[in-house]
Amino acid sequence: MTIEGKEIAMELMGEKNNECDSRSEAFFSAVDSDYSMNDMTDDDDNEFHENVDDTAEWLGVDHHKTDVQNKTTEIEKDDSLVMPEDIDVAPDSESDFEIVHESYEEINRSENVVFNPKNMDNPQLKLQMLFSSIKECKLAVTNYSIRQGRPRKFVKQDRLRVRAKCRSEGCHWEIYARKLADEGSVQIKTFEETHTCGFTYDNPLVNSGWVGRKYAEEFRTNPKVNMEHFRKTVMRENKCSFSKKQTYRARHRALKIIHGSESDQYGKLGAYMNEIQKSNPGSSIILKTVDESTSTLTQQQRFQRLYVCFNGVKQEFLDGCRPLIGVDGTFLKGSVGGVLLIAVGFDANNSIYPVAYAIAEGENKESWAWFFKLLKEDLKIERDYELTIMSDKQKGLIQACDLVFPNAAHRFCVKHMHANFSSAGFKGEAIRKALWTAAKATTPAEFSSKMEEMAAIDINAAMWFDDKPPAQWSRAFFSTYPKCDILLNNLCECFNSKIVDAREKPIIEMMELLRLYLMQRMQ
Numbered sequence: 001m002t003i004e005g006k007e008i009a010m011e012l013m014g015e016k017n018n019e020c021d022s023r024s025e026a027f028f029s030a031v032d033s034d035y036s037m038n039d040m041t042d043d044d045d046n047e048f049h050e051n052v053d054d055t056a057e058w059l060g061v062d063h064h065k066t067d068v069q070n071k072t073t074e075i076e077k078d079d080s081l082v083m084p085e086d087i088d089v090a091p092d093s094e095s096d097f098e099i100v101h102e103s104y105e106e107i108n109r110s111e112n113v114v115f116n117p118k119n120m121d122n123p124q125l126k127l128q129m130l131f132s133s134i135k136e137c138k139l140a141v142t143n144y145s146i147r148q149g150r151p152r153k154f155v156k157q158d159r160l161r162v163r164a165k166c167r168s169e170g171c172h173w174e175i176y177a178r179k180l181a182d183e184g185s186v187q188i189k190t191f192e193e194t195h196t197c198g199f200t201y202d203n204p205l206v207n208s209g210w211v212g213r214k215y216a217e218e219f220r221t222n223p224k225v226n227m228e229h230f231r232k233t234v235m236r237e238n239k240c241s242f243s244k245k246q247t248y249r250a251r252h253r254a255l256k257i258i259h260g261s262e263s264d265q266y267g268k269l270g271a272y273m274n275e276i277q278k279s280n281p282g283s284s285i286i287l288k289t290v291d292e293s294t295s296t297l298t299q300q301q302r303f304q305r306l307y308v309c310f311n312g313v314k315q316e317f318l319d320g321c322r323p324l325i326g327v328d329g330t331f332l333k334g335s336v337g338g339v340l341l342i343a344v345g346f347d348a349n350n351s352i353y354p355v356a357y358a359i360a361e362g363e364n365k366e367s368w369a370w371f372f373k374l375l376k377e378d379l380k381i382e383r384d385y386e387l388t389i390m391s392d393k394q395k396g397l398i399q400a401c402d403l404v405f406p407n408a409a410h411r412f413c414v415k416h417m418h419a420n421f422s423s424a425g426f427k428g429e430a431i432r433k434a435l436w437t438a439a440k441a442t443t444p445a446e447f448s449s450k451m452e453e454m455a456a457i458d459i460n461a462a463m464w465f466d467d468k469p470p471a472q473w474s475r476a477f478f479s480t481y482p483k484c485d486i487l488l489n490n491l492c493e494c495f496n497s498k499i500v501d502a503r504e505k506p507i508i509e510m511m512e513l514l515r516l517y518l519m520q521r522m523q
């Protein structure tokens with residue numbers, strides 16, 4: 001647990017005394033499993049959990065209902081049967097809490113107001129108001145208190161009732177609702193609606209979970225919403241402060257609601273792969289998993305990498321593309337991280353031709369070597385000396401390339417090389433020009449003269465290229481097999497720019513967006 005996580009834990013321990021224990025415990029497990037890796041934890045999550053957790057309600061109320069339905073009924077006129085708040089009730093114990101039996105006919109229905117879920121954004125609460133469930137009632141109370149600018153706290157909550165008080169010390173605002181025995185709906189039994197406290201701008205109830213859920217639909221209609229604009233909207237509409245960090249978390253929550261749990265989609269990968277193979281025979285869609293070494297009881301498989309190369313793409317590449325492949329890795333923006341490795345070729349029109357891609361745990365020698373091996377098989381690369389690989393000199397890529405394609409020519413993107421060159425301290429227009437003219441030189445003699453010009457400007461600049469073979473960056477020395485003098489890895493840049501949206505989607509949606517993009521490209 002991070003230091004921040006510890007602080008949260010301390011806060012939660014404080015909360016724990018007031019709030020339902022099981023909730024806090026459930027939160028702890030959520031911290032460990034879901035969000036700790038991404039630093040997504042704060043008291044937000046506790047509130048989120050409290051408000052949206054489906055498991056918060058017990059389902060076993062029916063047996064009480066049937067037991068008591070035929071017994072004598074009585075109408076509760078006052079709140080005398082309400083539990084004192086300081087007594088903790090075990091979920092299964094009814095010893096100190098007796099369900100009050102109310103006859104449907106005897107309650108004057110006209111005085112009751114049935115809560116309309118359409119008003120959830122701005123609920124008007126009244127004594128005797130009826131809700132369909134405890135969960136609905138709690139959310140209405142939360143939203144009500146947010147509207148009022150006075151945060152509530154649940155001092156008692158179980159499957160049968162809920163009691164909320166104002167968080168301000170000394171304020172007597174209070175609401176109590178409980179399940180009616182004979183119909184299952186939940187009714188407000190006590191409502192002390194006057195606050196003696198003041199409006200607060202820092203409302204802890206307006207957290208990423210609450211905001212994410214409330215604004216999920218807005219993200220569905222406009223996923224590219226400007227985050228600063230969204231943050232201001234949240235603050236204006238809810239009259240509260242809301243940090244930038246919370247805004248991004250809220251967006252994450254909303255997207256999670258929209259796209260379903262990311263982990264759920266990993267579970268469906270097998271079926272998805274079968275479907276691809278069935279509809280597109282001859283395609284390579286290869287999954288690599290790692291064993292959970294910590295668990296000896298269940299050897300659960302864990303996702304590590306996924307490689308995709310469609311049959312049509314493969315065939316076309318073999319039929320008409322030059323033996324030149326640009327490769328690149330780009331970060332995925334989902335909560336599980338990872339990278340997308342891509343291989344892009346050049347078609348006869350000098351347009352980009354995406355060949356294959358893979359999702360991997362990161363850019364390293366192993367992942368690149370795995371990717372290259374599969375690519376080598378798919379593209380039937382036997383004479384690797386004919387192949388040119390273009391890259392930005394990624395981590396592990398060079399070693400992997402040497403391993404799988406030991407005789408292939410390697411080109412480095414001159415734009416990236418220039419960026420490194422600048423970072424090394426060689427700046428200025430003259431030196432930049434010298435580098436580019438050397439890169440564009442078409443004969444070794446021209447290259448030498450350009451390098452001499454560079455040395456005349458700055459001898460150290462020319463020496464910087466000593467460990468960078470000109471065959472990797474100057475046209476004068478390029479391999480002639482690909483019949484291509486490209487200096488930039490903009491094949492990959494271009495492909496990456498087309499798939500920006502896909503990179504933040506859960507895995508199957510990402511795979512589908514990539515597949516659709518490829519389909520459109522091929523048409």
Ligand SMILES: [Zn+2]
Nearest residue numbers: 166171195197
């Ligand atoms: Zn108050």
